[in-house]
Amino acid sequence: xxxxxxxxxxxxxxxxxxxxxxxxxxxxxxxxxxxxxxxxxxxxxxxxxxxxxxxxxxxxxxxxxxxxxxxxxxxxxxxxxxxxxxxxxxxxxxxxxxxxxxxxxxxxxxxxxxxxxxxxxxxxxxxxxxxxxxxxxxxxxxxxxxxxxxxxxxxxxxxxxxxxxxxxxxxxxxxxxxxxxxxxxxxxxxxxxxxxxxxxxxxxxxxxxxxxxxxxxxxxxxxxxxxxxxxxxxxxxxxxxxxxxxxxxxxxxxxxxxxxxxxxxxxxxxxxxxxxxxxxxxxxxxxxxxxxxxxxxxxxxxxxxxxxxxxxxxxxxxxxxxxxxxxxxxxxxxxx
Numbered sequence: 001x002x003x004x005x006x007x008x009x010x011x012x013x014x015x016x017x018x019x020x021x022x023x024x025x026x027x028x029x030x031x032x033x034x035x036x037x038x039x040x041x042x043x044x045x046x047x048x049x050x051x052x053x054x055x056x057x058x059x060x061x062x063x064x065x066x067x068x069x070x071x072x073x074x075x076x077x078x079x080x081x082x083x084x085x086x087x088x089x090x091x092x093x094x095x096x097x098x099x100x101x102x103x104x105x106x107x108x109x110x111x112x113x114x115x116x117x118x119x120x121x122x123x124x125x126x127x128x129x130x131x132x133x134x135x136x137x138x139x140x141x142x143x144x145x146x147x148x149x150x151x152x153x154x155x156x157x158x159x160x161x162x163x164x165x166x167x168x169x170x171x172x173x174x175x176x177x178x179x180x181x182x183x184x185x186x187x188x189x190x191x192x193x194x195x196x197x198x199x200x201x202x203x204x205x206x207x208x209x210x211x212x213x214x215x216x217x218x219x220x221x222x223x224x225x226x227x228x229x230x231x232x233x234x235x236x237x238x239x240x241x242x243x244x245x246x247x248x249x250x251x252x253x254x255x256x257x258x259x260x261x262x263x264x265x266x267x268x269x270x271x272x273x274x275x276x277x278x279x280x281x282x283x284x285x286x287x288x289x290x291x292x293x294x295x296x297x298x299x300x301x302x303x304x305x306x307x308x309x310x311x312x313x314x315x316x317x318x319x320x321x322x323x324x325x326x327x328x329x330x331x332x333x334x335x336x
Contacts, residue, residue, distance in 0.1 A: 001031055001032050001033065001056060001057065001059075001331060002033050002052060002058070002060065002071060003032055003033065003035070003059075003060045003062065003331075004035050004060070004062065005020070005036045005037055005062045005063065006036030006037075006039040006049070006063055007039070007063045009038075010178065012079060012260060015145075016079075019146045019147075019323050023146075023323055027324075027327075032331065033056070036049065041064075041065065049067070049070070050067065050068065052070050055072075056070060057071070057333070057334050058071050058074070058075065059073075059074050060074075060076070060077075060331070061074075061076045061111075061115075064076070064078055064079060065111050066115035066118075067111075068114040072334060073117070073334040074114060074115045074117075075115060075116065075118075075330065076111070076117075076118055076119070078108070078112065078119070078129055079120075079145075079259045079260065080104075080108065080259065081257050081258060082097060083101070083105040083108045083109070084105070084109075084131075085097070085105075085128075089257065109132060109133055112129070112136055113133065113136065115136070116139060118140050119142075119143050119329075119330065120140060120143075121143065121144055121145045122259060122281055122284060123284055124259070124281040125142075125260070143326055143329055144265070144320050144326070145265070146326040147265045148323055149242060149269055150239040168247050169247050170248075171206060171207060171208040171249055171309065172210075172231075172249060173209070173211065173248060173251070173309075174211045174248040174251050174252065175210055175251075175253070176213050176251065176253070176263050177212065177213060177214070177253070177254075177255065177263075178214075178235075179214050179218045183255050185219075185220070186221050187296070189212070189224055191296050191297065192254065192301055193227050193229055195298040196210060198298055199305050204306055206305075206310075208305065209229050209230070209231055210229060210230050210231065210252065211233050211248065212232055212233065213233055214232055214234070215232055215235075242270075246272065248272070249308065249309045250272065250274070250275055250305070251267045251272055251274045252275045252305075253275070253276045254275075254276060256277055256279070258281065261276075261285055264282055264285040264290070265321050267290075268285070268286050268288070268316045268318070269321065271315035271316070272289065273290075273291045273307075273309075273311070274289045274291065274308075275293070275305060277293065278293060287318070288313070288314075289313050289316065291308040
């Protein structure tokens, strides 16, 4: 079996590759031939990976772009919601979605038509793909991304680093996010900071701080960095971010263009409330950990913040994010 992992360097793609590596190691999957490690997902690479001298019974792409020739059976993981936008999202985002992303979407969609199995990490992503590519509907499989908490099974891929000061921070809210233009984080951070100001006033008088995993030079408006209730803590490895989650009073995850959203799942597993939009997608992934708001208004976010910091959320021991069943499905021997 041939597996391509090109492009898995940061974010959710790297998280998935960490889980994959642990699965392969623990299962002693000697028949799995992995290519693309430490490579970018470029047009030359896509052409090169198709020119395999060995014949494989199955070719699996972990990176949104299906094999088109290699493999008697081809499987692909589609995780890029930006490649399957609804028309209203395309209009709303406008130039925030670059020409390159629109070109990538063509490649992703065309290649998906050549796949025998299309695996997506949520119901909402399945709806996106089915709407854009009706021909693959009968090949769509919803399989939630595997999420292994470091406390139970530390990822042995260099992600063991954890920040200092292991104490509890009950009035700190963690926003674990990679900032990109399409996420429109400037307005979302402003709304959240205004919400914190509301929370600090009577009657709640809760003096909370928002910790964001980014740097000032990544913000569209660097002046936000001076806000007294905002702390920019920079990027951290995945296990360190999970450690931060366990010590903060809540997670703030305001994005709306997600195919999965690891912080949603981690909050659910850890029993840390997740403040996010009250959408079907977020409810599916975060479960009872979700403290939702309907509109990005400071008053609504403040109410959600107050609820998150004053209620108790218990860990959900759901098996829906288990690693072994996920990769058993993905790497199943093709039927002859």
